[in-house]
Amino acid sequence: MPGNTRVSLGRRAFLGGMAAAGAAAAGLRAGRARAAESLNALVWCDHTDPALIRPFEEAFDVRVNLKEYEGTGTAFSIIEQSAPGDGDVFVIDGIDVPRAVDAGILAPLPEEELPTADLFPELVMAESHVRDGRTWAISEKFGYNTISYNREKVDPADVMDMAVIWSEKYAGRIAIYDYYLPIIGLVAIGLGKKTSELTEADLPAIREKLFQMKKVAKLVGDVVASQTALATGEVDILVGGGEWVTAGLAAEKPELDWVLPKQGGLRWSQSIGIFADSTRKDLALEFVKYILSPEGQARLATSSCYWAMPANRRAGEVLTPQQKAALRWDDQPAYLARAQLYPAPDAELDARMQDIWTEMLQQ
Amino acid sequence: MAAVRAARRQRLRGFAFVLPALLWTAAFFLLPFAFMVAMSLWRRVGGRILxxxxxxxxxDFFGRPHFLEGLANSLEITLTVTVISVLFAYPLAWIIAEKVPERWQRAALMLAVLPFWTSYVVRSYAWLLVLAHDGVVNRALLAVGLVEAPLxxxxxxxxxxxxxxxxxxMLLTLTIYANLRQLSPNYARAAADLGAxxxxxxxxxxxxxxxxxxxxGAFLTFVLAIGDYVTPQILGGNNELVLPQIIMLQIGRRADLPSASAMAIVLMxxxxxxxxxxxxWLRLERA
Incomplete structure (x- = not known):
């Protein structure tokens, strides 16, 4: 009977479907079983791009578990709440490496296996990465916290002077990147101070300028909010921006640009190291070597989360001319010479800086 | 004697029934809460918790104006939100309960709560685009000539x-609608009979x-709004901070869990x- 036929076909289809699903599940399990090893990495969002991670997973038949964070304070908080051995690879702000070494978080790296000689010389950062003759981390990516702007709405001559960030001329058209260290650093540079020499005595003048900036700013936003504000025309200037905001948008929004004012800008960098408690140090080292390879560096530089300069000069052999243009590859010698590092306050000065930052936000 | 044993068995059975709930509350509320109170009485000094x-x-919290301002901002925003939400939700719930034919009420409610199906974070970012300088609202206002420059x-x-x-x-509409549906129409009829x-x-x-x-509903709104971090963070543009944002700053930037715990206790x-x-008004049973 037709009715029976339908039931019968339905059952066959159902059983066939179940068999297929079972086979697929078995296949998945087998896949998982093949990638028996796993590697846990505490990283910035640029490392979560599959285009960066998958080649390593396939080459080493390993599963890389990525935990993303923003801000070293958050990372330390995560590490404090984790069991020893939970993490293998740690990506950290270059200037915070000494804090991690002090805390005993990092393991020494075998210097002879690292491409240190291929790095841009300014990115070797021995003062941060080397202690007691041993290397604890290596730079992997860098960029600038400076001024991003819309070339069609802002006079390029204006953004060559850091004073634009607190001037009334662009009141209501400025966004501030919500990270106290680079912005305080930029204000310090605008005031003619060196970021490496900041003390408590410099804070009143910085505080006054921060408050002035807040008055003319439309918003203070995280990476997504500030980038969205610039891209949607909500604001025309982003204080603290740089290639990491605009380079990835170069094709869609060619009017968005970034510049180092005549006073200079801030150079940020991220470093990679291995956790002291890692139980898979060999594999972690392979990951570090992959990230530092020219191919890994090119993928990291153009990662979907944000673009920025690779620390390894040899990535230039892999990047396309368009990618290099968006990253301002040829301008790097001049930019590196004019940029200063993030302020590196001690715990007490850091707390004071955060206090004035919170006060500024509350204005 | 048998009666006493039966009564004891009855009590034990009753206790056994509530035991899972008690254990759940102890494990997921009382213990974490006690730990948070203890943490709020410790201190983070030089990267270590003493x-x-x-x-x-x-x-520190009560001595710093910008922290207290965060609490004041939280209260002002939450009270504003609660009052406006009630003013919108009550008529909406009433229309659905009283004016929409019964067979369409379920569909109307579903439409009312449809935005719940979207991620909270995505919805907040969507609002950011709607309210942007050249967003939907400003473009519409400019197009009809209501404003000359974007708001x-x-x-x-x-x-x-x-x-x-x-x-x-949406949340309030559901609670008020449920209340309106429980209300017998005879109350209104009796009042009308008496000339009202x-x-x-x-x-x-x-x-x-x-x-x-x-x-x-208003209390739920108050509790959820005053503790929310996402909406003010995304839509407020950090132009003023509410208390949950200040708490997040203590955790995210300073890893200062003791300070964050103290502020969370103040919020509680x-x-x-x-x-x-x-x-x-918060009793579950009808008086």
Missing amino acids: ESWTLENYA VLASTRTATVIGFVHFFV GPVRIFLHVILPLTLPGVMV AVVTLVYFACAR
């Missing part, structure tokens, strides 16, 4: 309030009888005070 008792975190809507307290109200109107007009019936009969539902104390203020 486990000696002190009230310094509380003194500043995004990254303001107004944007935060709009984001909250959009969410909580529609306004009087609403003010003296319907509103007092649905007040518990309104208060439950505020919620508790509001609960006691509304307690008479």
Whole structure:
């Protein structure tokens, strides 16, 4: 009977479907079983791009578990709440490496296996990465916290002077990147101070300028909010921006640009190291070597989360001319010479800086 | 003797029934809460947590104007949101319960709560685009000639309030609708028989009888809004901070869990005070 036929076909289809699903599940399990090893990495969002991670997973038949964070304070908080051995690879702000070494978080790296000689010389950062003759981390990516702007709405001559960030001329058209260290650093540079020499005595003048900036700013936003504000025309200037905001948008929004004012800008960098408690140090080292390879560096530089300069000069052999243009590859010698590092306050000065930052936000 | 044993068995059985709930509450509320209280009385110094008792975190909070301002901002925004949400949700719930034919009520409710199906974070970012300088709202206002220049809507307290109200109107509509549906139409009929007009019936009969539902929804709105971090963070543009944002700053930037715990306890104390203020309306049973 037709009715029976339908039931019968339905059952066959159902059983066939179940068999297929079972086979697929078995296949998945087998896949998982093949990638028996796993590697846990505490990283910035640029490392979560599959285009960066998958080649390593396939080459080493390993599963890389990525935990993303923003801000070293958050990372330390995560590490404090984790069991020893939970993490293998740690990506950290270059200037915070000494804090991690002090805390005993990092393991020494075998210097002879690292491409240190291929790095841009300014990115070797021995003062941060080397202690007691041993290397604890290596730079992997860098960029600038400076001024991003819309070339069609802002006079390029204006953004060559850091004073634009607190001037009334662009009141209501400025966004501030919500990270106290680079912005305080930029204000310090605008005031003619060196970021490496900041003390408590410099804070009143910085505080006054921060408050002035807040008055003319439309918003203070995280990476997504500030980038969205610039891209949607909500604001025309982003204080603290740089290639990491605009380079990835170069094709869609060619009017968005970034510049180092005549006073200079801030150079940020991220470093990679291995956790002291890692139980898979060999594999972690392979990951570090992959990230530092020219191919890994090119993928990291153009990662979907944000673009920025690779620390390894040899990535230039892999990047396309368009990618290099968006990253301002040829301008790097001049930019590196004019940029200063993030302020590196001690715990007490850091707390004071955060206090004035919170006060500024509350204005 | 047998009766005593039976009574004891009965008590034990009753206890066994509530035991899972008690264990759940102890494991997931009382213990974490006790730990948070203890943490709030410790201190983070030089990157380490000192486990000696002190009230310094509380003194810091109450001694710094920008922290107290965060609490004031939280209260102002939350109260504004609660009042506006009730004013929107009550008529909407009433229309669905009284004016929409019964067979369409379920569909109407589903439409009312449809935005719940979207991620909270995605919805907040969507509002940011809607309220942007060249967003949907400004483009519409400019197109019809209501404004000459785009309004500043995004990254303001107004944007935060709009984001909250959009969410909580849905929640309140559900609670008020449930209350209205439980209300026998005979109350209104009796009042009409006694000569009361529609306004009087609403003010003296319907509103007092649905007040518990309104208060439950309003209290939920208050609790959820005052503890929310996402909406003010995305829509407020960091142009003023609410207390949850300040708490997040302590955790995210300083890894200062003791300070964050002290502030969270203050927030809980505020919620508790509001609960006691509304307690008479928050009973589950109808008076």
